[in-house]
Amino acid sequence: MLEGHSTEWMSPHKLLWSSFDQNAPCVIMGIPLDETTSFRPGTRFGPAATREASMALEDFSIWQRRTVAPENYYDAGDLVLPMGNVENALGVIEVAASQIVQSGRKFMAIGGEHLITYPLVKAVLQAYPDLVVIQLDAHADLKSRFTGTELSHGTVMRRIVELLGPGRVYQLGIRSGTEAELQEAQGLSEIHFFNVLEPLKSIMPRIDGRPIYLTIDIDVADPAFAPGTGVPEPGGITSQELLKAVAYLAGSNIVGADLVELAPAYDNTGQTGLLAAALVRECLLLLAPDGK
Secondary structure, eight states: OOTTSSOOEEOSSOOTTOBSOTTOSEEEEEEOOOSSOSSSOOGGGHHHHHHHHHTTSOSEETTTTEEOOGGGEEEEEEEOOOTTOHHHHHHHHHHHHHHHHHTTOEEEEEESSGGGHHHHHHHHHHHOTTOEEEEEOSBOOOOSOBTTBSSSTTTHHHHHHHHHOTTOEEEEEEOBOOHHHHHHTBTTBEEEESOSHHHHHHHGGGGTTSOEEEEEEGGGBOTTTOOOBSSOOSSOBOHHHHHHHHHHTTTSOEEEEEEEOBOGGGOTTOHHHHHHHHHHHHHHHHHOTTOO
């Protein structure tokens, strides 16, 4: 039971790469928030689809040449979120993440819509005041308001840059945003359009050693590789570039991560879920580098 909230963890399925040790140094949690989706809903089913797809993958990463050690990870299941109340749901998410961080552990969150990143970053910031955020995404998500609200998957990064201050958010792979949005947010974040891996190579030497929160929107990949998402955007990177980019972060100080916007109903091949599971595996190796 989470203190202050009438909710609980549930785990009908577990990721392949997880133990039953609740004291493992990294906690995996599903966050099926699906309240502000503006085009195609269904991200609430993302955590379950990712867990199911993980059963098809090896625990050895060719990209990082390392094997996931299950004893380093505990899959706590999905958060139970209040339906129809975004602010209360964000409160539940922040409390859950804060409890993990305050216990000295890290977390890997599986969404759910991108708005979950806001309360997750708020929780991590409590322990790491010099935190920086790396976002891999098709969309800038820098709108001040979207569909009449300040709390939306389309405003999440605007809320985060306001929380952290200018110059602490790095946005890679961006290929969608309004002219007004990009002009209004100019100088708040460092945006790299279209590509991910090469910009990452230029950024990392500048933030070497600093705590990093990594957020991956599955739609940063081209819809040819990840059609199962709520707002697919043509012209994206390959799944290979995406996996290489995440593996490139090995050895960095990754203190929290999330994978968001998988909507499996729009991909009857299951390939988007497989990509999501592969990305989770790579992120787990970043979060617990003392594994085998």
